[in-house]
Amino acid sequence: MNRIESAFANKPIFMPYFPLGYPDLETSIDVIKALAKNGADLIEVGLSFSDPLADGPVIQHATQIALEKGITVKKSLEAVKELRKRGVDIPLILMGYYNPMLAYGLEKFVRDAAEAGADGFIIPDLPAEESEEFEKVIGDLPLIRMLAPTSSTDRMERIARSAEGFIYLVSVTGITGERKSLAEGLGELIAQVREHTSAPVCVGFGIGTPEQAREVGKMADGVIVGSACVKTIGGSEKPVETAGEFARSFREALR
Amino acid sequence: MTLLPTKFGPYGGQFVPETLMPALIELEEAFVSAKADVQFQNEFNKLMASFVGRPTPLTYAKRLSEKLGGAQIYLKREDLAHTGAHKINNALGQALLVKRMGKQRIVAETGAGQHGVASATAAALLGLECVVYMGEVDIARQEPNVFRMKLLGAEVRPVSSGTKTLKDAINEAIRDWVTNVRDTHYLLGSALGPHPYPTIVREFQSVIGTEAREQMLLEVGRLPDTVIACVGGGSNAIGVFSGFVNDEQVELIGVEAGGSGIETGKHAARFGDPSKGRVGVIHGTRTYVLQDEDGQIAETHSVSAGLDYAAVGPEHALMRDNERAFYTSATDTEALDAFQTLCHTEGIIPALESSHAVAEVIKRAPKMRKDEIILVNLSGRGDKDLNTVIKELGGSEK
Numbered sequence: 001m002n003r004i005e006s007a008f009a010n011k012p013i014f015m016p017y018f019p020l021g022y023p024d025l026e027t028s029i030d031v032i033k034a035l036a037k038n039g040a041d042l043i044e045v046g047l048s049f050s051d052p053l054a055d056g057p058v059i060q061h062a063t064q065i066a067l068e069k070g071i072t073v074k075k076s077l078e079a080v081k082e083l084r085k086r087g088v089d090i091p092l093i094l095m096g097y098y099n100p101m102l103a104y105g106l107e108k109f110v111r112d113a114a115e116a117g118a119d120g121f122i123i124p125d126l127p128a129e130e131s132e133e134f135e136k137v138i139g140d141l142p143l144i145r146m147l148a149p150t151s152s153t154d155r156m157e158r159i160a161r162s163a164e165g166f167i168y169l170v171s172v173t174g175i176t177g178e179r180k181s182l183a184e185g186l187g188e189l190i191a192q193v194r195e196h197t198s199a200p201v202c203v204g205f206g207i208g209t210p211e212q213a214r215e216v217g218k219m220a221d222g223v224i225v226g227s228a229c230v231k232t233i234g235g236s237e238k239p240v241e242t243a244g245e246f247a248r249s250f251r252e253a254l255r
Numbered sequence: 256m257t258l259l260p261t262k263f264g265p266y267g268g269q270f271v272p273e274t275l276m277p278a279l280i281e282l283e284e285a286f287v288s289a290k291a292d293v294q295f296q297n298e299f300n301k302l303m304a305s306f307v308g309r310p311t312p313l314t315y316a317k318r319l320s321e322k323l324g325g326a327q328i329y330l331k332r333e334d335l336a337h338t339g340a341h342k343i344n345n346a347l348g349q350a351l352l353v354k355r356m357g358k359q360r361i362v363a364e365t366g367a368g369q370h371g372v373a374s375a376t377a378a379a380l381l382g383l384e385c386v387v388y389m390g391e392v393d394i395a396r397q398e399p400n401v402f403r404m405k406l407l408g409a410e411v412r413p414v415s416s417g418t419k420t421l422k423d424a425i426n427e428a429i430r431d432w433v434t435n436v437r438d439t440h441y442l443l444g445s446a447l448g449p450h451p452y453p454t455i456v457r458e459f460q461s462v463i464g465t466e467a468r469e470q471m472l473l474e475v476g477r478l479p480d481t482v483i484a485c486v487g488g489g490s491n492a493i494g495v496f497s498g499f500v501n502d503e504q505v506e507l508i509g510v511e512a513g514g515s516g517i518e519t520g521k522h523a524a525r526f527g528d529p530s531k532g533r534v535g536v537i538h539g540t541r542t543y544v545l546q547d548e549d550g551q552i553a554e555t556h557s558v559s560a561g562l563d564y565a566a567v568g569p570e571h572a573l574m575r576d577n578e579r580a581f582y583t584s585a586t587d588t589e590a591l592d593a594f595q596t597l598c599h600t601e602g603i604i605p606a607l608e609s610s611h612a613v614a615e616v617i618k619r620a621p622k623m624r625k626d627e628i629i630l631v632n633l634s635g636r637g638d639k640d641l642n643t644v645i646k647e648l649g650g651s652e653k
Contacts, residue, residue, distance in 0.1 A: 049550075049551065050417065050551040050552045051417070051422065051423075051426055051537060051538075051552050052426075053272075053426050053429045053430060053433075053538070054272045054430075054433065056430075060416060064416075064417075067551060072549045073549055073550070074549075098270060098536045099535045099536045099537060099544070099546065099550045099552070100549055100550035100551065101550070102534075102535055102536060102550060103533070103535060103546060103548065103549060103550025104549075104550065124272050125270045125271060125272060125536070125539070126270060127269060127270075127271060127272070127273050127276050128273075128276075129261070129268075129269050129276065130268050130269060130270055146272070146273045147273060148272070148273045148274035149274075150273075150274050150275075150276075150277045150278070150436060150437070151273060151276070151277065152277055155276065155277070159273075170272075170273065170274060173274055173433065173434060173435075173436055173437065174274075174433060174434035175430045175433060175434060
């Protein structure tokens with residue numbers, strides 16, 4: 001069983017997102033470790049990009065700061081290696097936009113990511129139509145498939161069928177960021193996806209509170225929390241401690 | 256799977272979040288069916304004539320030709336199209352598609368403001384809600400166009416993220432689109448972005464090349480030797496080039512923004528600076544992009560807001576690779592000189608974007624014979640640029 005499969009042994013899982021290099025590289029490593037030690041089952045490790053067009057203001061701001069502080073793809077991969085060295089043993093999925101990966105060199109990127117100890121990739125601007133080039137070089141690690149409320153039935157079927165690892169279901173039509181309430185019809189959407197795949201279905205975008213996570217956790221196999229995680233931890237004077245509290249509160253809600 | 260090819264050789268494609276894929280598919284279907292629909296074509300052509308004022312004239316630039324002492328120069332007068340630039344051709348075409356798809360709201364990005372004005376105009380004409388995203392830097396330097404958009408009933412939303420120019424306005428327009436995709440169309444203004452945009456925009460702009468070719472044959476009696484156009488995203492260039500692309504003897508020249516000079520690093524010459532201009536993916540398409548070693552999109556500079564963008568349309572990337580078109584650049588200073596020259600010799604105030612094309616004419620024409628012909632696409636008029644020009648020239652007008 002690989003790390004991702006093991007992580008789904010106890011569902012629903014808690015899956016926070018945090019970008020490497022924010023508020024600085026060393027703190028981000030400590031934050032991710034604290035999330036892992038306090039209840040995160042899988043972490044989406046963010047790679048920064050100058051033009052994150054699927055992201056709302058919180059993640060835009062955080063990744064912009066990370067870039068200003070000098071984060072690069074290379075430093076991000078070294079940080080993943082460092083996290084493994086420090087005993088983080090849950091799955092770490094690299095989430096980033098396509099261009100920095102292309103600039104690094106796709107084959108080299110995938111090889112170095114695997115060597116560093118990453119478990120998979122999420123690339124929001126790489127839909128199924130364009131993923132062949134990446135899949136040719138990807139080796140054993142999964143490219144996590146994304147589905148959206150706007151995906152037609154035949155797309156859902158086609159994409160879900162080829163899913164590896166888990167499905168990342170975008171809960172709202174929109175960009176990342178907290179919403180006051182959960183998307184209507186989320187239960188039906190999840191049920192629709194499940195018709196086409198036995199892979200775990202994880203829901204992200206718009207989930208910001210433990211209460212919302214609990215609701216989603218009743219329907220989905222995993223709950224992804226990005227902007228709320230970044231905002232809470234980034235706004236704290238003691239980010240590492242806050243990360244621990246944040247993870248515990250969501251872990252508790254999902255029990 | 257798709258109805259039309261999504262790529263131009265290795266360039267183009269659809270690098271967008273899954274949420275937007277169905278909207279791109281819907282748009283492609285609407286475009287393909289509209290293209291085959293005589294009624295749609297008639298409606299478009301009728302508006303092009305009665306509302307836009309097409310065909311735009313071909314003007315012989317007699318005094319400029321004499322001054323330069325070489326090739327004879329003809330201007331395709333897109334500056335005389337309604338709203339003052341070629342942008343209206345595409346804006347109206349897409350707005351008709353919006354009606355066809357049953358959507359009620361459009362979002363658009365704008366750099367120089369010309370596409371924003373064209374979108375606001377099309378929206379007013381067809382009764383659509385219109386939101387235009389514009390970088391704060393561009394709002395400051397293209398103030399008259401901001402007022403025009405508001406007068407036309409559009410909401411102008413300032414963009415303060417990133418470099419506060421066109422690139423960031425596109426990011427915000429895409430974020431709005433992805434949020435409101437069910438009732439909103441993204442009216443993209445250049446031959447950029449994910450498929451089918453580069454193809455749609457070229458088709459709606461091809462009217463420039465089609466008219467210009469007919470006018471050359473009818474009014475001058477032969478085709479030009481050289482066609483020159485400025486290239487930001489590249490919609491006016493692809494529009495005029497499309498009329499001559501099959502005439503192998505006609506040389507096609509695109510002019511990028513050389514800014515303060517390629518060597519200064521402050522420019523928007525994607526093809527002109529191999530140290531930063533490399534193939535990458537931005538705003539849904541694979542093309543030449545100005546970027547750093549880590550794949551972060553570079554800041555750009557040009558005196559003209561409409562050319563101040565880090566990527567070039569994917570079809571231009573292919574035309575450059577297979578040498579069907581050649582690309583060069585003009586600096587801010589060269590463009591400002593050309594701006595003044597055209598004002599003085601022809602009584603035409605060109606847009607600063609178009610002035611880059613004129614700058615290339617000034618370099619090239621003297622080296623050509625008097626029986627040779629250059630056609631330059633004068634993509635827009637320069638009223639919007641007066642503030643910038645006053646500031647740049649600082650009272651040192653020739």
